[in-house]
Amino acid sequence: MARTKTKIPPACCTLKIAGKEQEQLVSMLKALGNPIRFEIIKFLVTHPGCITGDIVEYLPIAQATVSQHLKVLKDAGWISGVIEGTATCYQLDEINIEWFRSVVGEIF
Amino acid sequence: MARTKTKIPPACCTLKIAGKEQEQLVSMLKALGNPIRFEIIKFLVTHPGCITGDIVEYLPIAQATVSQHLKVLKDAGWISGVIEGTATCYQLDEINIEWFRSVVGEIF
């Protein structure tokens, strides 16, 4: 019974996204919306191709936790890892990042 | 003793943000990195100034939960609410959204 609809002004901006693309965007937002993971991305900007151990050295958290965060960032599409011998070299996934930036730029 | 530093290629992009601004950005990313809250923002784009009840009607979750999500979005700076009698009218916080968009645009 409650039907107190308010008058609807014109939209101030657009947000044309849905389905799989929206899921991907939300996943990237969620992954980056964590202080530690944001720091990892910051570190990777200035240290592209560095290995897990470098990030572990840099951060005040355990190696297992760093590895877990790297997995979240990888699954969300922020980074990619290349196995080099016993180490893994990480770098930003520039394709996905470009997509993220363009979507955010278009959307709001 | 472990010091396996890899050679550092030039940075592919910039990420000049720190301190309070970084906290604000991470907070906004985290808030939007949730499917329900993303839907709320989408709804507010096409229904600016609508009241809580409209959002509750639209979403498949309880009123208390919607109110909680609205609080998260408000605290993060995505929206603002104006009390109008017994109802609360919500709209996008265009200033903060513009800031978010420009920061994301500059950063990556």
Next chain:
DNA sequence: CTTGTTTATCGTAAAATTACGATAAACCAT
């Protein structure tokens, strides 16, 4: 003043996230 409407908050349960140590797998060097 009483009744109905709207929304935020409280208390709480369930689920997800975050953190760690321990371990195993994969590789390199000797």
Next chain:
DNA sequence: ATGGTTTATCGTAATTTTACGATAAACAAG
């Protein structure tokens, strides 16, 4: 082969998030 590195994964504890019903506050209408 053996021993030393590096990293992902497992198991698990602690914390945070998400969800709900119930309740209270604030207001409008009669």
